[in-house]
Amino acid sequence: MxxxxxxxxxxxxxxxxxxxxxxxxxxxxxxxxxxxxxxxxxxxxxxxxxxxxxxxxxxFRFPVSFKFERKITDLRIEENVQKKINEYLRLVKEETSIIREKQIFQNKLDIQKYKYNEYLQINKIEKEMDNLLDSSIKMVNYVQSVSEMRDTFLKSNCGKNNTDLYKMMEHKEIRNNVYKNELKELLEKANIEDFQRFIKNL
The missing domain is CATH 1.10.287 (Helix Hairpins)
Known part of the structure; x- marks a missing residue:
């Protein structure tokens, strides 16, 4: 056909x-x-x-001499189409710019949040280090005090008394009891964790 x-x-x-x-x-x-x-x-x-x-x-065939013409409709576009297109492109450009600025702002906000979290972590570590330092200082002072007391005691007991004391310390059970008593007194002044951290940082 x-x-x-x-x-x-x-x-x-x-x-x-x-x-x-x-x-x-x-x-x-x-x-x-x-x-x-x-x-x-x-x-x-x-x-x-x-x-x-x-x-x-x-x-259903037109004559050879037939001239094609568009059908006349009631709808007529009188507006400047190019003006509408330019306005649309301008809005699209503005929207794209807003989206880009929003993304840049979000990236900056994320960076600030990350820095703030880092600051909190550093601040927390500094407080823990200060507490550890205080405990270490207390422990050192106590050990020094005990050492001075021992030296004073040894100096005040001369001659035979010192010899007898040294002989007593040669016995394992007596020596262990003395160390246990000293350790007990130390633990009353500071926690075992403080001693461990102090020894680790020496």
Whole structure:
């Protein structure tokens, strides 16, 4: 069948090929509803083929001299389309700029949050170090005090008394008891964790 151009479709107001298909279906339906016999249906198919391929192409065909013109519609666009396009592009550009600025601000905010968290961690560590230093100083002072007391005691007991004391300290059980008593007194002044941190930092 003759091909239909876009301008022709607009001229007719419908697609001719669809019209022909619907026409054929309606005729066949009418024949079936009237109980047409098989011979009549075959005759219709033959005649419709001739009609479709040799008659319709002349019915739905423009003369050679026909001049295509657009159909006049009630809708008319009087506005400056380019102005609207420019305005749209401007808005898109502004929106893109706002999104970019927002992302930059968010990145700066994230950096500030990270720095603030680091500051809190450092501040916490500094406080722990100060506490450890205070405990270490107390422990050193106490150990020094005990050492001075021991030296004073040893100096005040000269001669045989010192010799007897040294001999007593040679006994393992006595020496262990003395160390245990000294350790107990030390633990009353500071925690075992403080001693461990102090020894670790020596």
């Amino acid at each position: 003759h091909s239909i151009e876009t301008d022709e479709i607009e001229f007719f107001g419908f697609i001719p090929s669809c019209f022909i298909k619907e026409l054929k279906e309606n005729i066949i339906q009418t024949l079936n509803e009237n109980n047409a016999d098989e011979e009549t249906l075959k005759l219709f198919e033959k005649n419709f083929y001739i009609f479709e391929n040799f008659v319709l192409r002349n019915v």
